[in-house]
Amino acid sequence: MAGRGRGQLTFSVEIVGIGKGENLPPSSVQPTPLFPPLDQKPVPLQTGEEAEYMLALKQEFRGAMKTLPFYIRPAAPKKDVERYSDKYQKIETSDHSLEWKPDWRRFPKELRVREKRPLRDKSPAVPKQPKQPRVDKEEIIRKLETLEQKEEDGSSDEEEGEKKKPQEEEAEGEEEYDEEEFEDETDYIMSYFDNGEEFGGDSDENVDEAIY
């Protein structure tokens, strides 16, 4: 409205009240300050029982909303390295019993979030069925392998028995030492293999067998 300068106004300034040659305040070339000085001080706030009660209500309401399930926190950012303590921290945050269950008849169907709970009763039954035939197959394969090993080792047993006679003390000592060692500390490994032979002793011959 004011144009580019006082000399180029579209209307005569006398009418609006600015006389000729009068001192006008300088035109500002910056934005107004962020905290301008106040000429008049503001009126003090209302005090009294009503104001204080409403203040308390407001603060309590805000605090209560933070604890309700409606306060959605963003998902925790993924860490670069998986840490051992993550397993224990994750369980604490999922507290399904206090979660809010809306009446889904009043919401559009697409908003329903289907959660996969690993602790549900039905779920272990379902994945067990496809797993069971696989488990059976693995067991069968293992059994076949151990049987193969037993046959081969059974034939080489007699050979070993002859070889080890000259090395009785050392071999037996070693074997006994090995067996005792294995029996004391890693007992279960012996029963796991269940082939009665030494652990890894003859394995040079049976390269094509799986080494446990």
Next chain:
Amino acid sequence: MTVQEVRLCGLLLQQHFGNVVEKVGTHLIRSGVLTLRALAYETKLPLDLVKKSLCVLVQHGMCTFGAGRRGPAGPVEYRINCESIIHMLRYPRYIYTAKSLYGDTGELIVEEILQRGQMTMSSTVRTVADRLTNNMPEGQSMDYSEVVSAFSRLVETHFLQRCPPLASAGSSSSTLDTPLPAATQPTEPESHPDCYKLPYINLTGQGKRRRSSEGGEADQRAAKKARTDNSECGDDGIHWQVNFQRFHLHFRDQAIISAVSCKLDQSSSEIVRTMLRMSEVTTPAHAAFTQALSSNEIFRALQSSYNIARPNLDQYLSLLVDDPMEFVGKTGDSGGGMYVVNLHRALANLARATLESVVQERFGSRSARIFRLLLRKRHLEQKQVEDFAMIPAKEAKDMLYTLLSENLVQLQEIPKTPDYAPSRTFYLYTVNQLPTARLLLQHCYKTVCNLIERRLYETKENKRLLEKSQRIEAILASLQATEAEAAQLTEVEEMITVPERQQLESLRHHINKLDSSENQVDESIFLLESYIKSTQASR
């Protein structure tokens, strides 16, 4: 939606629902109407979080959904209702009003429903009874029937209403999706005939006290039990929400009554209160004036405690009619005189008083004099302003230009010749009440935004100190529970040094001041909003 309104909505959503809902909500306000997929894509949030946020917003009545532009076969579109987000500022006032009208029970009922958006009657009754029982001394407990009666009174006076039903609510078993109502026409809750009908529920019992020793297990069991009990109470699917409009009508009546009592005296305000109460049910929401009431009716309805005799009543009524504020008008002479309360004019006067007081507090009493003069005389020239306001020319000029730069006063050109030559045109100063009220309303929104942001800043600056004090309070509480010695307690208390304590105290003082300022600004927001709505409705 204006910039300030969007900013305020964002801050309120963040305070109450967290950052995720704030992001979803502000994006939806800015874009208008969106589908779920578009919203998830544009906000770059995971789909699950977007779904949860939309559920929260729909639950609290801030978001509506409906069939989109492609018709019922297309994806569902969502739209935000900004007004209901801004109402969150006024929640403490609603709760306080419920307390003053219906006591603690009413207060807790309204607070629970506001926290959860919508609730069924049975779950509300149970939760409120439990809360009341926890506050009572040992051995006593709150009976459900008392809470039910408070709830019924709230529904009878229309402070609570049923949530509007969805069109597809009844046909969940059909294979085809029944069309949802179009997003452009949300069903009004009042259009439902059973809006205020209480369901019959068989709910007997008493509130349960929560024992801290049982811990979380009992809470979990109780929560699960509450959910399964809902359907057994007979009011499954009937949700209740707060009727904000009714609360606003109540606030408007309160404002008019207090204005009358300030301007005239207590007895006139009682008369106006009686008139308003009589016409509560018969007056539609945004009517310009109430139904005509005869003087005889008013006299009969007046409570005897006011002690107003019949001739006094007539005198008071004529005083009210002659008052320049025009709260009450006379529309006829039958039945001793027919009187109405001019609602629209009362609101306009209240808004005008607000504008005048803002100018006075900001720019001084002489600027306020000029402002009032322009409001009354509509259009004045520069010279006339100086003469009527009795202010020297230079100062009047200065004040007028300040008001003009703040946009509170406008310049109107009236040409004498068709070519708008400056020497032959009148330049008149004028004030238009409605646009100025809108401007001040936006200033109020900006003020509240600034207050909230300052409060967040103060909290963030002193976060370390606040956390420390919270931890120490927790330690103290656990020590007291195990009955430690006084020496240990003092030792823990001394962990906060004296200057830190002072800092905490001043922080608390600042935050309280900022919060109560928000409450006070909200009162002005309410007045200006009601005036603008009433003007729009009367056009």
